[in-house]
Amino acid sequence: MTGMKLKYLIVTLWLLPGIVYAQKKGSKREKAESHIDQNFCNTLMFMVGYSRANFVDIKGKELENTNGVARYVSLRGVVGANASNIVNDSVGWRYEGIFYQGTSKKDFAAYYEEYASDMDRCLPHSGYKLTETPNKEKGLENYPDLSYKYQTGEVTIEFKVAYSTVNGVYTATLSVFK
Numbered sequence: 001m002t003g004m005k006l007k008y009l010i011v012t013l014w015l016l017p018g019i020v021y022a023q024k025k026g027s028k029r030e031k032a033e034s035h036i037d038q039n040f041c042n043t044l045m046f047m048v049g050y051s052r053a054n055f056v057d058i059k060g061k062e063l064e065n066t067n068g069v070a071r072y073v074s075l076r077g078v079v080g081a082n083a084s085n086i087v088n089d090s091v092g093w094r095y096e097g098i099f100y101q102g103t104s105k106k107d108f109a110a111y112y113e114e115y116a117s118d119m120d121r122c123l124p125h126s127g128y129k130l131t132e133t134p135n136k137e138k139g140l141e142n143y144p145d146l147s148y149k150y151q152t153g154e155v156t157i158e159f160k161v162a163y164s165t166v167n168g169v170y171t172a173t174l175s176v177f178k
Contacts, residue, residue: 040079040115041122047078047095047176048155054093055086078174080115094177099159101171105139108170112143112161115172119159123148128157137163154178 050058060073069089077084081097100111128148135143146159158175
């Protein structure tokens, strides 16, 4: 691949990180396509870079500001996220990407395993150390909260899951913050 084509490809992937692959509702993407995993890692590392500057380059229009929590549109996202926001609260600035939100526990379990393994493939090689915290929500004991901290402790990447008893929805969320 020539340098110009490669540069165009990188710019295209950078501008459209959420459109790198197509996925049918409820299906897992093919693990054999290693370039997809690489795009996940690359866009995740972009978020880490943005976190160091409080996401100023990708923070879009303010969506809401209630009880000391401001939520903004994220102009970029990690590959695979269905929705992305930048949040500012008492803890500080963070990126939040929702990777699964639905009522099927079977689909939820597949997404959890898929993205947990994607993070395990790229983050330890970049200097991040994993800490697992048991999930205390009933029915989610097999899905621990994953927290990757950089060696210096400056950036944290968390993958957490929750279940809403009100509407019966499972949610898997990835957060990046410093």
